[in-house]
Amino acid sequence: MVDRLSRAVYIFSAFFFLLFGCTVEQQFQISRAERFALLQLRSSLGLRAKEWPIKSDPCSGWVGIQCLNGSVSEINISGFRRTKRGSLNPRFSVDALRNLTFLASFNASNFALPGPIPEGLGLGVASLRVLDLRSCLINGSIPSTLGNLSSLVELYLSTNDLAGALPSSLGQLDDLSVLDLSRNALTGLIPVPFVDLRNLTVLDMSLNRLSGEIPPGIGRFSRLRYLNLSGNILSSSIPPQLGDLSSLVDLDLGSNSLSGSLPLDLRGLRNLQRLVVGDNLLSGQLPGNLFPSLTRLKFVVLGRNRFDGGVPDLLWSLPSLDFLDLSANNFTGMLPFNVSAGVNASSAVANISQNSFYGNITPVVRRFSFIDMSGNFFEGSVPISARGSTALGMNCLQNSSNQRSRTECATFYAERNLVFDNFGEPSAPPSPPPKSNKKDHKALILASVFGGVGLIALVIFIIVLCFICKRKTGTPNQRGISVGPVPAGGSPPPPGASLNFSNLGDAFTYQQILQATGEFNDANLMKNGHSGDLYRGLLEGGIPVVVKRVDLDSSAKKESYMSELDLFSRISHPRIVPFLGHCLENENEKFLVYKHMPNGDLPSSLFKKADTEDGLQSLDWITRLKIAIGAAEGLCYLHHECVPPLVHRDVQASSILLDDKFEVRLGSLSEVCAQEGEIHQNRITRLLRLPQTTDSGASGTPNAICAYDVYCFGKVLLELVTGKLGISSSSDAAMKDWLEMTLPYISIYDKELVTNILDPSLIIDEDLLEEVWAMAIVARSCLNPKATRRPLMRYILKALENPLKVVREDNSGSERLRTTSSRGSWNAAVFGSWRQSSIDVANVPASQKMEGPSSFKQSGTTGSQGSGPHGDANGNGHSSSARRHSREIFPEPLDEEEGTRE
Ligand SMILES: *[C@@H]1O[C@H](CO)[C@@H](O)[C@H](O)[C@H]1NC(C)=O
Ligand SMILES: *[C@@H]1O[C@H](CO)[C@@H](O)[C@H](O)[C@H]1NC(C)=O
Ligand SMILES: *[C@@H]1O[C@H](CO)[C@@H](O)[C@H](O)[C@H]1NC(C)=O
Ligand SMILES: *[C@@H]1O[C@H](CO)[C@@H](O)[C@H](O)[C@H]1NC(C)=O
Ligand SMILES: *[C@@H]1O[C@H](CO)[C@@H](O)[C@H](O)[C@H]1NC(C)=O
Ligand SMILES: *[C@@H]1O[C@H](CO)[C@@H](O)[C@H](O)[C@H]1NC(C)=O
Ligand SMILES: *[C@@H]1O[C@H](CO)[C@@H](O)[C@H](O)[C@H]1NC(C)=O
Ligand SMILES: *[C@@H]1O[C@H](CO)[C@@H](O)[C@H](O)[C@H]1NC(C)=O
Numbered sequence: 001m002v003d004r005l006s007r008a009v010y011i012f013s014a015f016f017f018l019l020f021g022c023t024v025e026q027q028f029q030i031s032r033a034e035r036f037a038l039l040q041l042r043s044s045l046g047l048r049a050k051e052w053p054i055k056s057d058p059c060s061g062w063v064g065i066q067c068l069n070g071s072v073s074e075i076n077i078s079g080f081r082r083t084k085r086g087s088l089n090p091r092f093s094v095d096a097l098r099n100l101t102f103l104a105s106f107n108a109s110n111f112a113l114p115g116p117i118p119e120g121l122g123l124g125v126a127s128l129r130v131l132d133l134r135s136c137l138i139n140g141s142i143p144s145t146l147g148n149l150s151s152l153v154e155l156y157l158s159t160n161d162l163a164g165a166l167p168s169s170l171g172q173l174d175d176l177s178v179l180d181l182s183r184n185a186l187t188g189l190i191p192v193p194f195v196d197l198r199n200l201t202v203l204d205m206s207l208n209r210l211s212g213e214i215p216p217g218i219g220r221f222s223r224l225r226y227l228n229l230s231g232n233i234l235s236s237s238i239p240p241q242l243g244d245l246s247s248l249v250d251l252d253l254g255s256n257s258l259s260g261s262l263p264l265d266l267r268g269l270r271n272l273q274r275l276v277v278g279d280n281l282l283s284g285q286l287p288g289n290l291f292p293s294l295t296r297l298k299f300v301v302l303g304r305n306r307f308d309g310g311v312p313d314l315l316w317s318l319p320s321l322d323f324l325d326l327s328a329n330n331f332t333g334m335l336p337f338n339v340s341a342g343v344n345a346s347s348a349v350a351n352i353s354q355n356s357f358y359g360n361i362t363p364v365v366r367r368f369s370f371i372d373m374s375g376n377f378f379e380g381s382v383p384i385s386a387r388g389s390t391a392l393g394m395n396c397l398q399n400s401s402n403q404r405s406r407t408e409c410a411t412f413y414a415e416r417n418l419v420f421d422n423f424g425e426p427s428a429p430p431s432p433p434p435k436s437n438k439k440d441h442k443a444l445i446l447a448s449v450f451g452g453v454g455l456i457a458l459v460i461f462i463i464v465l466c467f468i469c470k471r472k473t474g475t476p477n478q479r480g481i482s483v484g485p486v487p488a489g490g491s492p493p494p495p496g497a498s499l500n501f502s503n504l505g506d507a508f509t510y511q512q513i514l515q516a517t518g519e520f521n522d523a524n525l526m527k528n529g530h531s532g533d534l535y536r537g538l539l540e541g542g543i544p545v546v547v548k549r550v551d552l553d554s555s556a557k558k559e560s561y562m563s564e565l566d567l568f569s570r571i572s573h574p575r576i577v578p579f580l581g582h583c584l585e586n587e588n589e590k591f592l593v594y595k596h597m598p599n600g601d602l603p604s605s606l607f608k609k610a611d612t613e614d615g616l617q618s619l620d621w622i623t624r625l626k627i628a629i630g631a632a633e634g635l636c637y638l639h640h641e642c643v644p645p646l647v648h649r650d651v652q653a654s655s656i657l658l659d660d661k662f663e664v665r666l667g668s669l670s671e672v673c674a675q676e677g678e679i680h681q682n683r684i685t686r687l688l689r690l691p692q693t694t695d696s697g698a699s700g701t702p703n704a705i706c707a708y709d710v711y712c713f714g715k716v717l718l719e720l721v722t723g724k725l726g727i728s729s730s731s732d733a734a735m736k737d738w739l740e741m742t743l744p745y746i747s748i749y750d751k752e753l754v755t756n757i758l759d760p761s762l763i764i765d766e767d768l769l770e771e772v773w774a775m776a777i778v779a780r781s782c783l784n785p786k787a788t789r790r791p792l793m794r795y796i797l798k799a800l801e802n803p804l805k806v807v808r809e810d811n812s813g814s815e816r817l818r819t820t821s822s823r824g825s826w827n828a829a830v831f832g833s834w835r836q837s838s839i840d841v842a843n844v845p846a847s848q849k850m851e852g853p854s855s856f857k858q859s860g861t862t863g864s865q866g867s868g869p870h871g872d873a874n875g876n877g878h879s880s881s882a883r884r885h886s887r888e889i890f891p892e893p894l895d896e897e898e899g900t901r902e
Helices: 002-020 032-045 084-088 095-099 144-148 168-172 192-196 216-220 240-244 264-268 363-367 406-415 439-453 455-471 510-516 560-570 602-606 621-641 679-687 706-722 733-745 752-756 766-782 793-801 803-808 814-819 821-842 860-865 871-876 879-883
Strands: 065-068 071-076 105-107 130-132 154-156 163-165 178-180 185-188 202-204 209-212 226-228 250-252 274-276 281-284 299-301 306-309 323-325 330-334 349-351 356-360 370-372 377-380 525-529 532-538 544-551 579-583 589-595 607-609 616-618 656-658 664-666
Touching: 032 071, 032 095, 144 168, 168 192, 192 216, 216 240, 240 264, 356 406, 377 406, 510 532, 510 544, 510 579, 510 589, 544 560, 560 589, 602 607, 602 656, 602 706, 621 656, 621 664, 621 706, 621 766, 621 793, 706 733, 706 766, 706 793, 733 752, 752 766, 766 793, 766 803, 793 803
Parallel strands: 071 105, 105 130, 130 154, 154 178, 163 185, 178 202, 185 209, 202 226, 226 250, 250 274, 274 299, 281 306, 299 323, 306 330, 323 349, 330 356, 349 370, 356 377
Antiparallel strands: 065 071, 525 532, 532 544, 544 589, 579 589, 607 616, 656 664
16 A cells, blocks of 8 residues: 555656656645545545546545645545445545644535544544535434534534434534534534524524524624524524524524514514514514514515414515515404505515405505415405405405305404405395495495585585584484484484494493493593593403593583494494493493503504613604504595595594504594585685684684594694604694794605604605605695695595605606596695695795705705706705796696596
C-alpha cells in the first residue's frame, strides 16, 4: 500500500516537474499525511476509482475535493456510489477525516452511510464548518461529541433514521447558523441549552417525535429566518416570545398538539411570510390586531384547529396573500363585503370549509382564484362572479345542489338570533323580520309610491305626517309597506298598544334581571344613558348582556321604552344591536335587555389601553373604515329600507357599538322616529312655519329628518379621521369652532392637506392616505350647513365602500362616470354637495383660510389634476383659490338612475 502510494507521489511530482520545469512541488502538492488520510477514507467508504482515481493528485484529479494551500478544505461525495466490494459491507467509517486538519466542509448527502454517527467524528475535525449528512441512511442516536465541532456553521442530518434524544451539547455550537434535523425519529424534549444557539438562521426539526413545549428561549434567535417544528408532538401553548423573532420569514408549527390561543405578541413577526399552525389543538379567537402587523404574509394555514369567533377582515385583505387555509375550525361570522383597496384579484387560493360562516357570499371571494366554502352556513344566491371558482356544498345557498336541510339552516340562524332567508322562499309562520338584502326591491316600491301618488297627495300627506310627528298624537302611520307603523317623533304609542311580543325576544322575570346584574351592583353600571341606566349583566347560561333600566318615576322620557320596544318589534337588521328581551312586570321600572357588545362603543374602542407597555393603542385605519361602512349600512337600512324612513336622531360615536370583530351594531335607538317628510319637502314645512327642522343640523335638538343623521354621521367620520373624541357627541360653540378650523383642511384638490388634521396615532402609508382623504371628503359633504345639500346615506355608503373612486376617478374621469351609472349618482351626490360647501367655505373670512400651517405643501398629484386652464391656480398652494373652479373640475355626471333617485 505504502509502496503504491509513494510511487504515485513520485509519478505525480515528476509530472509537475515536467510541466513547469521547477522543483517547487510543495505549493501544489498535498501533504503526505493528508493524502494518506484521503486514501484511508477512500478505502473505508469504498469509493470508486472513477471519481477518486488513485494515480492522480486528489486536489486536482479527484471529484469533489477542494484544496487550499495544499490542504484538503472540502470533500463532497454527495451522490457517489460505492465499489462493489464497498457496498457489500457499507459502514459509516470516516475516522480518517481527523487527519485532514483544514477540512471545512464534508458533504456526503445521498451517500449511504448505514450505521450510527461515529463518536470520533466530533472529536477530531475541529475545523469543520459544514457537515451535510442528509439522506445517508444513518441510524442510532446523535452522539454528544458533535457538540465539540466548535467551528460548525451548518449541520444537516435530515432524512435519516436517527432516534433517541437530542444531545444538549449541540447547544455549544455558538456559530451554528443552520441546524436541520428534520425527517428523523428523534424523541424527547428540545434541550434547554439549544436556546444558546443565537446565530441560528434556519432551524428545522420537522417530522420527528419531539415532545414537550417549545422552549420560549427560541425567542432569542434574533437572526432566525426559518423555524419549522411541524410534525412533532409538541404540546402546551405557543410561547409569545416567538414574537421577538423579528427576522422570521417562515414559521411552521403545524401538526403538533399545541393548544391555547394564537398569541397577540406574534405581532413582532414583521417579516413573516408563511404562518403555518394548522392541525393542532389551538383555540380561542384570532387576535384582531395581529394581522395589521403581519402585512407580508403570503401563506397562512390555521386549518384543523379549534379556533372560533370571527376572522379579522384584515386577514382577507392581506396584500400578498396567496394561500389561506381556515378549514375545519369553528370560525363564524359573515364574510367582509369587500377587501380593502390595493388588493388585486389574484391567483390566491383559500379554504374556509367546515366552519360556521354565514350570511351572503360577498365580493370578497373574487380576491381568490379558487375558494372552498363548503360545509358552512352561507345563505342567499350565488353571485355569478363566484360560480366556478368556489366549492359550495353543504351550505344554505339558494339554487345550489347538495345543501344543508331547511331545518338545519333555520336552527343555526335562529340559535344565533340571525335572520335566515329560508332559501329565498317566503318563510314559515314564525316569520323572521324582513331581511336586509332586498334594497332594490324596496327602493323600487318606495320610488313607485312617490312617483305614483303625485305631488299634491304627497304634500298633504307630509303635512299630516309632520303634525303627527310633532303633536305626539301617536296615530300609527298607515303607509307602511314593510315596517308598518313606527313611533313618530319620539312620541310613544299609547301604552299597551298592540305590540307584537313574538318578535321581542324573551320576557325576563324581575328575579332574572336582578340576578343578571348582581342586583344592580354599581360595579355593573356602564353609563347613565338619557333614556335609562345601562348595566352590564350575565344571564344564567353565561350570556353577557346589557340591561337598560328605565325608571318611570324619574325619567323624563318615561314612555320612550315603549317606542323602542315597538321599534324592535318591527325592525331587525344585522347592523342593529341585537335585542334579547324585556321585563315589564314592575310598575315603575321597565327593563330592556340587549346583547352585550364585546368591544363596547366606538369612543371606548378608538383608543384602548393596550396591555403592552406603549400605553394607548388606537384602532388601525382599516378597522376605522370598516366601522364607518358598518355604521353607514345601519343608517342606510333605517333611511332607505324602512317605510316610512326612520331617523336615528342620536347618531354619535357612542351609539356605534362594536362586536368582537368590530362589526358595527347601532344602538341608542330610543330616539328613532319616522322622518317628517322627504328632504325636498322641508321647504314646505318651513313655509308652513312648522317647527324648524332644516339648515340647523348642528342646532343640537334632534331633528326628524334623515339629513340630520347625515350631519351627525359626518361628525363621526371626522372623529375617525382626526381621532378627536367627543366631536360627534357635542354641538356646542367649541365644537363648531373646531369644525370651522378643521374643515378647510379637507380639500378635493390637495391630499396632503388632510395630514394636518390626521389622527397622529394612525400609521398610514400612501395608499391608505387616499382612503383617509376620501373619508374626510365624504365627512365634509355630510357637514354641509344646508340640509338639502347633504348626500343621501346610500350614496355615502357607496362612497365609503369605494373610497379610492372618490378621490381618483373624479374630474377627468367624467368619461367613466358616464359609463358607470350607479357610481355616477353617488359621486354626484357627494361632489354635488361638495361644490356647494366648497363655495360656502370659500366665503369664510380670509383669516381662517390663512390658518393653514406655514409648511403648506403642494401636492404633485392634485396639482396635475387641477392643471389645464387653471393648473397654475394651484401653484400658490391656496386650496381656496382652486375651489372656485370646482364647477369646471367636477362636471355634472349624467344621471342614468333617475328612477331610483328621489
Ligand atoms: C496559504 O499559506 C500561506 C503561507 O503558508 C499563507 O500566507 C496564506 O495565508 C495561506 N492562505 C490561506 C487562505 O490559508
Ligand atoms: C457535490 O458533488 C456532486 C456530485 O459530484 C455535484 O453534483 C454537486 O454539484 C457537488 N456539490 C457541491 C456543493 O459542490
Ligand atoms: C493520522 O496521522 C498520523 C501520522 O501523521 C497517523 O499516525 C495516524 O494513524 C493517522 N490517523 C488516522 C485516523 O488516519
Ligand atoms: C451537498 O451536496 C448536495 C448535492 O450536490 C447539494 O445539494 C448540497 O447543497 C450540498 N450541501 C451543502 C451544505 O452545500
Ligand atoms: C468535548 O466537549 C466536552 C464538553 O461538552 C468536553 O468535556 C470534552 O473535553 C470535549 N472533548 C474534546 C476532545 O475536546
Ligand atoms: C455568532 O454570534 C456572535 C455574537 O453573537 C458573533 O460574534 C459571531 O460572529 C457569530 N458567528 C457567525 C458565524 O455569524
Ligand atoms: C416544514 O417541514 C415540513 C416537513 O419537513 C414541510 O413539508 C413543510 O413544507 C415545511 N414548512 C415550511 C413552511 O417550509
Ligand atoms: C363551536 O362554537 C360553538 C359556539 O359558538 C360551541 O357551542 C361549539 O361547541 C363549538 N364547537 C367546537 C367543536 O368547539
